Amino acid sequence: MPVEPVVASEPSESSGVSGGQRGLALIVDDEVANRRLLGSMLVKEGFRTLEAANGREALECFEQERPDIVFMDALMPEMDGLESTRRIKRLTGEDFVPVIFLTAVKDEQCLLSCIKAGGDDFLAKPFTLTRLRARVLAMERVRDLQRTLAAKQRLLETLLEHDHEEKKLAERVWTQAVKYHNVCVPAIGMVERPATIFNGDLVLMHYLPDGGLRILLGDFTGHGLAATVGALPVADTFHAMTTKGFDDVALLSEINQKLYRLLPTERFMAAYLISISEGGDTLSWWNGGMPAAHLCTAAGRIELPSHALPLGILPELHDPVMRQVQITAGDRLLLMSDGLLEAPDQQGQMFVDAGLSALLDDWAPGTPILPALMAAFDAHCAGTEQIDDVAVMEIPLDIDALRRQSGT
Numbered sequence: 001m002p003v004e005p006v007v008a009s010e011p012s013e014s015s016g017v018s019g020g021q022r023g024l025a026l027i028v029d030d031e032v033a034n035r036r037l038l039g040s041m042l043v044k045e046g047f048r049t050l051e052a053a054n055g056r057e058a059l060e061c062f063e064q065e066r067p068d069i070v071f072m073d074a075l076m077p078e079m080d081g082l083e084s085t086r087r088i089k090r091l092t093g094e095d096f097v098p099v100i101f102l103t104a105v106k107d108e109q110c111l112l113s114c115i116k117a118g119g120d121d122f123l124a125k126p127f128t129l130t131r132l133r134a135r136v137l138a139m140e141r142v143r144d145l146q147r148t149l150a151a152k153q154r155l156l157e158t159l160l161e162h163d164h165e166e167k168k169l170a171e172r173v174w175t176q177a178v179k180y181h182n183v184c185v186p187a188i189g190m191v192e193r194p195a196t197i198f199n200g201d202l203v204l205m206h207y208l209p210d211g212g213l214r215i216l217l218g219d220f221t222g223h224g225l226a227a228t229v230g231a232l233p234v235a236d237t238f239h240a241m242t243t244k245g246f247d248d249v250a251l252l253s254e255i256n257q258k259l260y261r262l263l264p265t266e267r268f269m270a271a272y273l274i275s276i277s278e279g280g281d282t283l284s285w286w287n288g289g290m291p292a293a294h295l296c297t298a299a300g301r302i303e304l305p306s307h308a309l310p311l312g313i314l315p316e317l318h319d320p321v322m323r324q325v326q327i328t329a330g331d332r333l334l335l336m337s338d339g340l341l342e343a344p345d346q347q348g349q350m351f352v353d354a355g356l357s358a359l360l361d362d363w364a365p366g367t368p369i370l371p372a373l374m375a376a377f378d379a380h381c382a383g384t385e386q387i388d389d390v391a392v393m394e395i396p397l398d399i400d401a402l403r404r405q406s407g408t
Contacts, residue, residue, distance in 0.1 A: 022046040022140075023068030028058040028084065029102060030076045034125070038071060038102070041129050045136060055079030055087075062088050069139060070099045071123065074114055082117040089118035096146035098139035102127070168197060178231050181239040183207055187402050189370040189394040193339075193386065198228045201337045201391035202269070204235055206242040211278040213402055214242050217393060218271040218311075219290060219337040230269060230312070233258050248275055248284055249320045252311070259312030268312035272335050275322070280329060280399030284322040291341055294334040295325065298365045329398040330366040334373075339388035343381050351380050370394040 025047040029035050032053075039049040050065055052058040054076045062070070070088065074081040085099050101114045104125040111122065120142070123135050182205050192199060202218040216238055220230060234255055241251045252273060259269055270289030277284070287293060289310035295302040308319035341352035359376055363369045370392065377390075396402070 024048045024050060024065060026050045026052065026058065026061055026065070026067040026070045028052045028055065028071065028076070028081065029073040030054055031073075034073070034102070038127070038132070041127075041132050042136075044129070045133060055081060055084030058084045059087055059091075062091060066097075068097065068143075069136070070097060071102055072099050072119070073102045074110065082113060085114075085117045085119055094150060096143050096150075098143055100135055100139065164197075178202070178235045179204075181206065181235070183213075185213070185402055187396055187398075189368060189392075191370070191374055191390065191392045193390040195339070195386045195389050199389055199391075200228060201339070201389040202231050202234060203391060203393065204238045206239050207403075208242060208275070208278070209245040211399070211403065213276045213399065214238075214248075215274040215276075215335075215393070215395070216271060217274075217290070217335050217337070217391060218269045219339075219389070219391070220269045221267045230259050230263055230267070233262060234269065248273055248286065248322045249317070252286060253317045253320060256311045256317045257315065260315050263312050268310040270306075270310040270338075273322075274333070274335070274395070276327075276395075276397060276399050276402070278399070280397070281326060283325050283327045283331075283333070283397060285325070286319075286322050288318070291336055291338055293336075294360060294363075295327075295331060296334070296363050296365055296369070297331045298328070301360065301363060327397045329400070331397040332366070332368070333393075333395040333397055334360075334369060335391075335393040335395070337389060337391040339386075339390040340377060340392055342388065343377065343386070343390070344384060345380050346383050351377055354380055368394060368396075 022045065025042045027035050027038050027042070027049055028051075029038070030053050035051045035053075039051065042049050047069075050061050050067060052061050056079045058070070058072070059079075061067070070085075072081040072085055081101065085101075088097070088099065098120045099118060100121045100123050101119045102123050102125060103110070103114070114122070121135050121139060123132060182203075185205055188205075190203065192201060192203065194200070200220040200222060202216070202220065204216040204218075206214055208214055216234075218231075218234065220228065237255050237258060238251065241254060246254075268289075271286075272290050272293060273286040275284040276282075283295070285293065285304050286308065287304055287306045288308040289306050292306065293304040295304060302325065304323070304325075307323070308317075311317075341350065341356070343351045345351075345354060355376060359369070359373060373392065
């Protein structure tokens with residue numbers, strides 16, 4: 001059984017530290033004389049001591065008493081110092097408890113084995129008080145430094161967690177404020193994947209007074225909080241002007257002017273503006289700086305490319321003309337932000353260059369593409385970190401179905 005701790009009864013004359021004030025030292029050695037000699041030296045240095053005759057006893061002592069420093073003999077019966085040290089280091093977790101090996105062996109491979117097992121220093125036998133004091137002081141400095149760093153790390157983790165919770169709360173409030181007036185259209189397939197807590201991609205939907213549907217998909221410069229600063233005024237303008245029946249160009253001009261006044265020069269918003277007529281036979285579209293949209297019809301696939309500058313770059317709208325195309329109820333429209341196209345795989349190849357064109361070419365009229373598109377995207381991005389916000393919308397261009405499923 002482990003020997004009970006031996007507590008210093010008098011202050012240390014050599015160190016000036018009162019008995020036990022420097023902590024508890026565990027001495028592990030199968031030679032009683034070695035334990036007693038080292039124990040008396042450590043008591044003089046201001047330690048309480050605890051003794052064990054082998055590695056198994058050392059583990060029992062360590063689990064019960066959690067010493068501040070361990071002196072470990074390498075060669076012992078039942079369990080040697082190497083195995084005992086490995087287990088002790090697992091028990092310490094993130095705490096640093098120095099293990100100093102007591103050894104008379106000068107074989108370099110043996111010394112290397114001690115270090116690999118978790119040893120932090122050596123004390124050669126026979127040891128002197130001066131050598132012991134030097135080793136203890138060195139380990140105490142390392143221990144104190146590690147504890148200081150650990151305390152700072154814990155404080156940093158606490159601050160980061162607090163900051164993360166505040167950002168999550170702010171994001172919930174922001175999302176509710178931005179999307180509060182959005183109409184719910186279940187028929188529209190949509191995927192939104194922000195790269196950080198805040199989403200720099202913006203999706204807005206509202207019905208026009210005549211029963212048509214208007215959609216804006218915007219992509220602010222960058223991502224995260226800095227990319228969302230213009231979202232709230234854009235959303236307010238979109239919903240207010242759509243409710244009042246302002247036409248598409250007037251809406252675009254107003255949003256452009258607001259972003260130009262609000263955002264710094266390097267910030268702007270690329271965007272699609274889509275309006276489906278009340279009769280469901282006309283699609284009006286505007287594309288300022290977004291990837292080409294794709295319209296799948298019975299006659300084939302039509303690209304709707306960017307033809308204007310993003311919003312907020314110039315004081316006046318660069319191209320204030322809506323394009324129009326005739327549609328039927330079986331047609332489908334695919335919109336996407338560049339975060340989808342530019343997402344890299346593990347070799348750095350972007351998704352747009354890794355089979356997206358073939359996927360679009362195989363898109364059969366009247367059938368959804370979003371499930372297959374996102375499955376291919378997820379397979380492409382497996383094992384990589386998302387670097388930009390991703391937003392994708394697939395819109396069935398059947399105005400009656402859209403209104404019916406939304407409950408209007």
